[in-house]
Amino acid sequence: xxxxxxxxxxxxxxxxxxxxxxxxxxxxxxxxxxxxxxxxxxxxxxxxxxxxxxxxxxxxxxxxxxxxxxxxxxxxxxxxxxxxxxxxxxxxxxxxxxxxxxxxxxxxxxxxxxxxxxxxxxxxxxx
Amino acid sequence: xxxxxxxxxxxxxxxxxxxxxxxxxxxxxxxxxxxxxxxxxxxxxxxxxxxxxxxxxxxxxxxxxxxxxxxxxxxxxxxxxxxxxxxxxxxxxxxxxxxxxxxxxxxxxxxxxxxxxxxxxxxxxxx
Amino acid sequence: xxxxxxxxxxxxxxxxxxxxxxxxxxxxxxxxxxxxxxxxxxxxxxxxxxxxxxxxxxxxxxxxxxxxxxxxxxxxxxxxxxxxxxxxxxxxxxxxxxxxxxxxxxxxxxxxxxxxxxxxxxxxxxx
Amino acid sequence: xxxxxxxxxxxxxxxxxxxxxxxxxxxxxxxxxxxxxxxxxxxxxxxxxxxxxxxxxxxxxxxxxxxxxxxxxxxxxxxxxxxxxxxxxxxxxxxxxxxxxxxxxxxxxxxxxxxxxxxxxxxxxxx
Numbered sequence: 473x474x475x476x477x478x479x480x481x482x483x484x485x486x487x488x489x490x491x492x493x494x495x496x497x498x499x500x501x502x503x504x505x506x507x508x509x510x511x512x513x514x515x516x517x518x519x520x521x522x523x524x525x526x527x528x529x530x531x532x533x534x535x536x537x538x539x540x541x542x543x544x545x546x547x548x549x550x551x552x553x554x555x556x557x558x559x560x561x562x563x564x565x566x567x568x569x570x571x572x573x574x575x576x577x578x579x580x581x582x583x584x585x586x587x588x589x590x591x592x593x594x595x596x597x598x599x
Numbered sequence: 600x601x602x603x604x605x606x607x608x609x610x611x612x613x614x615x616x617x618x619x620x621x622x623x624x625x626x627x628x629x630x631x632x633x634x635x636x637x638x639x640x641x642x643x644x645x646x647x648x649x650x651x652x653x654x655x656x657x658x659x660x661x662x663x664x665x666x667x668x669x670x671x672x673x674x675x676x677x678x679x680x681x682x683x684x685x686x687x688x689x690x691x692x693x694x695x696x697x698x699x700x701x702x703x704x705x706x707x708x709x710x711x712x713x714x715x716x717x718x719x720x721x722x723x724x725x726x
Numbered sequence: 727x728x729x730x731x732x733x734x735x736x737x738x739x740x741x742x743x744x745x746x747x748x749x750x751x752x753x754x755x756x757x758x759x760x761x762x763x764x765x766x767x768x769x770x771x772x773x774x775x776x777x778x779x780x781x782x783x784x785x786x787x788x789x790x791x792x793x794x795x796x797x798x799x800x801x802x803x804x805x806x807x808x809x810x811x812x813x814x815x816x817x818x819x820x821x822x823x824x825x826x827x828x829x830x831x832x833x834x835x836x837x838x839x840x841x842x843x844x845x846x847x848x849x850x851x852x853x
Numbered sequence: 854x855x856x857x858x859x860x861x862x863x864x865x866x867x868x869x870x871x872x873x874x875x876x877x878x879x880x881x882x883x884x885x886x887x888x889x890x891x892x893x894x895x896x897x898x899x900x901x902x903x904x905x906x907x908x909x910x911x912x913x914x915x916x917x918x919x920x921x922x923x924x925x926x927x928x929x930x931x932x933x934x935x936x937x938x939x940x941x942x943x944x945x946x947x948x949x950x951x952x953x954x955x956x957x958x959x960x961x962x963x964x965x966x967x968x969x970x971x972x973x974x975x976x977x978x979x980x
């Protein structure tokens with residue numbers, strides 16, 4: 473199961489080299505995983521569960537520029553008890569721009585103690 | 600009474616035109632007023648008072664570029680009961696880059712009800 | 727003639743107060759005017775004309791939070807020879823969040839000399 | 854040889870969880886490597902050489918919050934012909950917040966063709 477979201481690059485996200493500044497990619501990936509979770513067909517906010525970043529590995533394959541439409545595909549590629557890895561691919565048309573793996577830990581809202589995802593949320597992410 | 604802070608422009612804050620992207624100026628001004636308040640010789644966090652933006656008027660006089668040192672000067676130019684206006688000037692060397700006035704409202708932390716500034720904080724800002 | 731664009735607030739654009747950090751509003755307005763220009767039914771990049779910010783006046787009427795859909799409406803409310811004022815209204819549902827006026831100057835690409843907008847671009851913006 | 858820079862967290866860089874939003878860390882690391890290069894005792898801009906990100910691996914060990922001073926230490930841990938790896942450690946006081954390795958490729962300014970670093974620049978980075 474994969475999730476796909478298109479993100480249009482904003483003018484102010486492009487740097488003096490004319491390409492998307494590297495830090496914005498982490499913000500894009502964050503937006504994609506967050507949006508995927510919020511499309512959960514339940515009340516996500518009431519689950520008492522949320523995610524935190526533990527690790528992120530990003531590899532750039534080419535640049536993206538102003539007004540490019542970034543097509544971001546996400547997939548959970550590993551499930552642990554409380555953690556999981558989400559793999560991302562970012563493309564502009566057929567051209568690969570970025571691949572990344574983000575290691576998330578599920579935690580309880582508020583005190584941030586590691587906590588397994590609610591079963592329905594895990595199923596929503598394909599687990 | 601004025602407060603001065605120097606902000607070095609980061610590479611990623613410059614856009615494809617080679618100049619600081621406009622939205623970053625609001626972040627710089629926010630950092631300056633916030634830093635000014637935190638230099639209060641008391642425990643600012645325990646005052647129960649904080650500020651919110653109500654209005655911001657910005658005028659650009661020229662560009663700033665990567666690695667420029669922005670010298671930002673702030674001064675409270677109007678005191679109301681719960682609100683005040685802070686005027687800012689941003690320069691690179693002797694060249695004027697931006698002038699701005701930001702209208703802040705003092706509020707109680709948490710419920711955000713308008714609240715006069717603690718006298719010692721107001722004195723810290725020159726009022 | 728007005729232009730309307732919806733912008734979904736990203737998680738990372740919300741600050742510790744749980745509301746959209748003020749500087750992001752300038753980025754949103756920039757994206758709206760830029761997007762409006764790029765919908766020009768011609769080759770905008772080949773006109774040799776672009777815009778620069780000269781002044782921005784923003785008034786906040788209420789907060790917006792994470793995942794809110796900001797509906798931004800833009801309209802040119804004054805035409806000069808080389809400059810124009812664009813007025814913006816930002817709403818979440820029927821609730822007004824921000825009103826703003828941005829004063830743009832049209833310039834030639836590259837040397838940034840003030841330049842009247844191409845007639846077709848001006849007509850595209852309702853002028 | 855290591856390079857150390859202190860970065861004060863700005864209020865607007867902290868998210869609704871009260872911690873620095875993850876994407877800002879990439880911006881901090883970028884600023885540190887960029888600043889290190891600009892302290893080169895020569896005219897860096899005239900070398901015709903610059904760097905691009907190829908890969909970034911980040912591991913978070915704990916949160917940082919508003920007004921924390923991030924002490925960032927950088928060191929080149931691998932030299933290739935045209936590329937090199939820079940390792941970073943980010944601390945608040947003695948507490949480790951982030952470790953990261955960024956793989957940079959040196960390129961010629963303008964056409965972005967891989968290019969070995971000028972010897973003096975490499976020496977400046979300890980290579």
